[in-house]
Amino acid sequence: MFVAFAALFSSLCSAASALPASPDGSPVLRIQGSNTIGAQLGPALVKGLLEQQGAQAITQHTGARPNETRIVGQLPTGQTVSIDIAAHGSTTGFSALNAGHADLAASSRPIKPGEASELTALGDLHSAEAEQVIAIDGVAVIVHPGNPLRELSTDQLAKVFSGDIRDWEQLGGPAGAIHLYARDQQSGTFDTFNELVLTKAGKALASAAKRFEASETLSDEVSQDRQGIGFIGLPYVHNAKAVAIIDGDSKPMLPSTSLIATEDYPLSRRLYFYLPPGTEQRWAKALVRFAQSPQGQSIVAQNGFVAQTVQAVKVRATPQMPAEYQNLARQAERLSVNFRFAQGSATLDNKARLDLKRVADYLKAHDKLDQKVTLVGFGDAKSDPARAQLLSRLRAMAVRRELMKRQVILRDVLGFGDEMPVATNDGDEGRIKNRRVEVWVE
Known part of the structure; x- marks a missing residue:
């Protein structure tokens, strides 16, 4: 699965070169959906992509309706290209994909089961290829x-x-x-x-x-x-x-x-681009690749959202923490990412799959690959506390296996069960938030 995901990421990267203009002058890319994304972040990412392509004289124009924008630029070939953004809400992005009026849907929430079902003709929009987390909010x-x-x-x-x-x-x-x-x-x-x-x-x-x-x-x-x-x-x-x-x-x-970066904040959420899997739309692929790149994530941060760039953060130990966790907080720093799991599954979710690479790259760049990392697992409440602790440790072990494939040798793996909840356990969303694995680096 992870080999296939790496191949996908490689193909997205290669899709960014030599992008064509539209022969009939129509927009080379149509994006519809979230106003949260489309008001500022979407246009900024589009401009960044055009600049990466060497475009000059990039301008932004108000569309025929409120919350609609057209970005225009001139490629090095002399051809003019335009990209349209309509930001009327996440629901409208999936409707536009279904109607063939959009190449890419911007959404400030995950796709709903009913929407994914209506769009099955375009492929599995829950797949790692289709569902791309571009920012945290x-x-x-x-x-x-x-x-x-x-x-x-x-x-x-x-x-x-x-x-x-x-x-x-x-x-x-x-x-x-x-x-x-x-x-x-x-x-x-x-x-x-x-x-x-x-x-x-x-x-x-x-x-x-x-x-x-x-x-x-x-x-x-x-x-x-x-x-x-x-x-x-x-x-x-x-x-x-x-x-x-x-x-x-x-x-x-x-x-x-x-x-928000660790998604511990109770009302944190992910911002998405949804790209029909197997699409031949090269501009859509290129924009997704650009949004995931360090340059794209820098634009995410510049526009007030939280980038997925990995950073180390010092956490203050408090008496409310378990003693072993307090010791860890005093000796190490926590990375600004939590690994979470697909609902009802022990499988890492789509965001976590790219986060594995981000974390491994960070550890390599800071010479932390050898016994400098401790993984800490947490879970939701169970009737048996010992079972909750075991499950939290097993989740951390699942992350350990994937990091080992990237030459990371861990110092320790800990499980704290249902301690230190970041959300209520009364519903699925809260339980998913509590089922997390933190990364600590000495």
Whole structure:
């Protein structure tokens, strides 16, 4: 499987050279979907790809409708190329693929089973070839900068956005009606919030919520409304204030870069390009390859999202940590990546497969291949704590096997069972977050 994935990555890399212009002057690439991606990051990645191709005079033009953009550049051959981006929400990207109106779907949430089923004629969009994680984001819950509120639990959020809690006084703030702001029904940001907060609590968004297609507009409205609260992708917090989120027994977490990079932040999410497997669309392949490259990930960071570039982070030991974990925190640094597993499977998920290469490259570049690495496994709660600890260690061993194939000799493998949860274990999403493997380097 990993050999095939490496072959795919190699083919994507080779697809970036000598890209052609369209003979009839039509766009060489059509991207539709997420507004979170398409508003800023998508155009920035497209411009980066065109620059890599040697294009000159690159310009960006507003489309016929709001949230539509055309990027135009002139190739070294003298030919003019254009790439179209329509950013009307993640759902619209999959609809456009199905209708043949897009070559690439941008999504701020995973493809839904029903969407994948409708698109089976294009191939398996759950496959490693099709599903490409290009960035990590955190859905930030925002309030007016003058609001004294500092943290909220996901249970409180569900009650607020469903209308069960309607006054700030019920949350310990000054009295006043709560004004709700939310992304529109087509939005992947809304889908993520709905799944991680509302649906999990058996709630639905209150009809009184104001809905927005554009992320920036929503953020600007909340930052000017002292009684407002909304949710938004991390780069769009702007002048509003983000509050810390608690999920189950997790500690309060702000949407910081380090917590989002490891996907420990309760409302963290992945941003995707979906590329029909086996496609001959060379520009689509090239954009995916560029987005995954160090240069592309640099653009991801420049646009306010969290890049998948591996970094070492010092973690402060606290009394709440297990003693052995405290010792590790004092002696080593944690890498900014967690390995996670496909739902209901011991198989590493699509993001983890590329993260293996990123981690191995980092360790090689920093001379850490030989007995400098400790893997730490965690899991969700089980009726038998010993079983939870065993499973957490087995997950770490699964990562160990893959790193050994890349000449990494580990110092130790630890399993801490269901300790230090980062999410509630009440639902599948939370359990998947808790089933993780951390990488520590001395």
